Amino acid sequence: MNLDAKQTRLVIVFGVLLGLLGISMVMGMSFGSTHIPLHEVARTFVSGLPGMGSLLSDRAEANSWDTIIWDLRAPAMVMALLVGLGLAVSGSSMQSLFRNPLADPFIIGISAGGGFGAVVGLLLTNWLDLTATTYSFLGGQVTIAPGDYLMVSLAFLFSMGAVMAAYWIARTGGRTPVTLLLLAGVAISALLTALTQFLVYLRLENPTQFVVSLMGSVSNSQWYEVGIVLVGTIIATAVLLVFARRLNVMSLGETEARSLGIDVERSKLIILGAAALAAAIGIPFVGIIGFVGLFIPHIMRRFVGPNLRLLVPASALAGASFLIIADIISRGIFQVLSEVTDLGLFEDTQVPIGVTTSLIGGGFFIYLLILGRRRGNG
């Protein structure tokens, strides 16, 4: 097989991304408040695979390690992977769709809509008393959680509604000016965030816990929740990959796309729906996580170019790795800070994952703005 320079470069990029994902997955399983030696992590992991029999060591902690690895760290790690993947995939498609490098689920209103939908769903769940039930099924366990399905559906509907509203407000005479779209997104986000807070205080649910949970955390994710997010992420990613070629043409201009026989409005709606689904599906479980959808596609575009058939999978891999690593930083930052500074900080406290991503992503956003300004001036 002969590869030209461009293909070689792509093979290297995707190889590195896959390797990075592998390493972050192993790291995600290895870090936690309990120290478990790396070989015991591996042993416990392999032992949990079907057909392996129990390879657990005979150490007293082996049983609790099994629970920690398989019921706590693995679902949290896979949840971070899926949510990061969904956000990055959503961001890369929306940046092309809006022909705007600043279109990000967080800025455009998807996250705020999802957060509002999740809170409405949670209140309805409590009000209707929809509890999750676990059934035994073919030797395994299946959890039916109507409350979670309701939350996910509402998060999706409201995020879709928010982004369509922003788009509709910003659209003037067949065009969608960049600044107007961003301003509309910011306004709708502010409105929905205020409504969310209003609901939180209106019901007098324990507000602290509510606010903390919307700030984002993957810890305490459960397998059935991971399953729901998995299904949504697969559907959304598949749709975006199928529409990648059409989106490539559309990003050249809607008139050009139309002249090539593409049903632009219909495609736009489907892509928007899939992008909203990919970004919103995780919100009911891990809260609002900002900026992943903005800067991951940005960086990946430099490596693989604007072709979405490459950009979407590259962003998916990078977003997944990034959120797993961001979660590790969130969990460990206070531990490191208290060891380095000796300030007597709460070394057991963890920072919400959304704080970590916004710290990194917000910084990157400012960098982009300054870069854009310099270019504009020069």
Place this chain on the structure above:
Amino acid sequence: MKTTKLVTLGIMALIILTAGLLLAGCTESKDPTTYSVQDDAGDFIELTGHAQTVVCLAPSLTEIMFQLGMGDKVVGVDSATNYPAEATSIEKVSDYTGVDTEKIVALAPDLVLMDKTLDISGDTYKALTNVDLVVYRAFPQTVQDITKNIQDIGVLVGAKDKAEELVDDFNTRVSTVGTDASGDTGDKPVVLYVIYYDGTSDPWVGTTSTFAGSLISTAGGECKVEDTTGFSIQISLETIISMDPDIIICSRSTDWPTPSKSSLESDSTLSEVAAIKNNMVIEINGDLIDRTGPRMVEGLEEIRTVIEDYHG
């Protein structure tokens, strides 16, 4: 496209593989007796043999364990735990942002005690039962409910007699205060319980539906902040002036300086309020009033002392 397919396949495989997860083996116990209670959430908690290791996710529950003489069985506590002193050196497994499930699993406790008030959404309970921990949920609504928690925990940890003893003492002291209060002559003093005020935003106060409200009325005072939610609320200075409380009790934290008393006394708009004019702004350790543990009866007695001073 191919890479994404591989990744999704990999994840799917992971999910399916968990179905084969083996359940943790049950530990053998020498005591085959089953101890069972119904917790405040209505769940039946069953233990084979008494719990030998216990995690307490609220300071009040840690206090119950220590008062039962079972402090040495407590292996994990909440970061707000400050009493008794020896409890503060126990490993912290939770704080105001939530619980560290992994740490609790590593401690492998026979029993986890939690307060449902701190887990309205049920997420913590879900996470703990998901990893097969035995969880007792306290959810006291009245002072009397605390004695039920003491009795339940006594049964589960093997301190039934000590629990009965504690509850008898608790009940006797509560009814003594009640009897004393019924002998009061003259008007009941209006008592305002201020949890926090630093002069920058409206004071947080106890209401008729909080424990502070019921302690005040048992002790012979009148709480005039009407509310039904069970949470403390903020009221304006205007409301305080028109309420004109005879006594203001300020919660004092044992962990940090509480500015409530000095802020109220130095606020010129409040200078005509009876309690402030007559030097009846009294500080009481807030843990004795807000914390639904066995020391609440001490808080009740301290409030009663203040009301007795008022009557002169």
